[in-house]
Amino acid sequence: MKLHYKPKRNLLETILQVEILQGLALTLRKLFSPPITRQYPQEKPPMYPGFRGQHALVRDPLTNESKCVGCMRCATVCPSRCIQIRFHEGESGERVIDQYSIEALRCVFCGYCVEVCPVGAITMTEAFEYASYERETIFFDQEALLANWDHFCAQSGHDETYVNPFWRPRGARESTLPASQRMKVPDDWTIEGQFVGTRVRQAQESEDARHAEAVNG
Numbered sequence: 001m002k003l004h005y006k007p008k009r010n011l012l013e014t015i016l017q018v019e020i021l022q023g024l025a026l027t028l029r030k031l032f033s034p035p036i037t038r039q040y041p042q043e044k045p046p047m048y049p050g051f052r053g054q055h056a057l058v059r060d061p062l063t064n065e066s067k068c069v070g071c072m073r074c075a076t077v078c079p080s081r082c083i084q085i086r087f088h089e090g091e092s093g094e095r096v097i098d099q100y101s102i103e104a105l106r107c108v109f110c111g112y113c114v115e116v117c118p119v120g121a122i123t124m125t126e127a128f129e130y131a132s133y134e135r136e137t138i139f140f141d142q143e144a145l146l147a148n149w150d151h152f153c154a155q156s157g158h159d160e161t162y163v164n165p166f167w168r169p170r171g172a173r174e175s176t177l178p179a180s181q182r183m184k185v186p187d188d189w190t191i192e193g194q195f196v197g198t199r200v201r202q203a204q205e206s207e208d209a210r211h212a213e214a215v216n217g
């Protein structure tokens with residue numbers, strides 16, 4: 001570890017208290033420089049690609065209901081055990097959801113529930129402003145999760161084709177994506193700095209290089 005020793009002050013510096021003057025000069029400079037803080041909540045921060053925010057149940061535009069088919073995968077994989085699903089069997093043997101809820105206060109935002117869903121029924125939106133003094137408002141039942149979806153779509157302009165970029169890393173091949181996320185990657189998700197794609201891209205580049213080597217002999 002490198003130690004820095006303060007040089008000794010001479011008598012004149014002691015009399016004039018130069019450090020105090022330097023401090024005052026700095027304060028004065030900062031008074032006239034633009035602020036570096038953000039005036040939240042009036043000024044919203046930009047959302048980073050792949051931000052895992054508030055949960056929502058995606059509304060099926062054909063039925064206007066949740067796309068959930070009650071397969072229970074999300075509830076099974078959830079490490080926090082915060083997803084509750086109850087269903088009964090419909091006339092054609094399909095599962096009819098009676099209750100779907102997420103206790104978001106227990107959620108660790110791992111995103112496993114979104115990743116395993118075979119029909120893209122559950123998603124994590126980019127909404128993050130839902131702090132509350134009431135516990136009940138952060139306990140999302142099916143209606144609340146659908147309302148989260150409606151609110152997110154109204155705010156962001158997305159529709160049922162929305163996939164959080166976290167599951168669409170830059171350069172990822174379709175075959176490497178979870179089944180429900182296999183659709184064309186919008187161009188704006190390939191922006192530089194989307195860190196979630198780096199490892200996948202590097203793995204693919206080395207795989208491509210190996211393949212090219214094998215083909216060319």
Ligand code: SF4
Nearest residue numbers: 078107108110111113
């Ligand atoms: S993000 Fe993770 S912890 Fe939260 S509900 Fe989904 S699976 Fe459970």
Ligand code: SF4
Nearest residue numbers: 068069071072074117
């Ligand atoms: S994984 Fe998807 S379809 Fe299956 S129960 Fe969960 S939200 Fe519904």
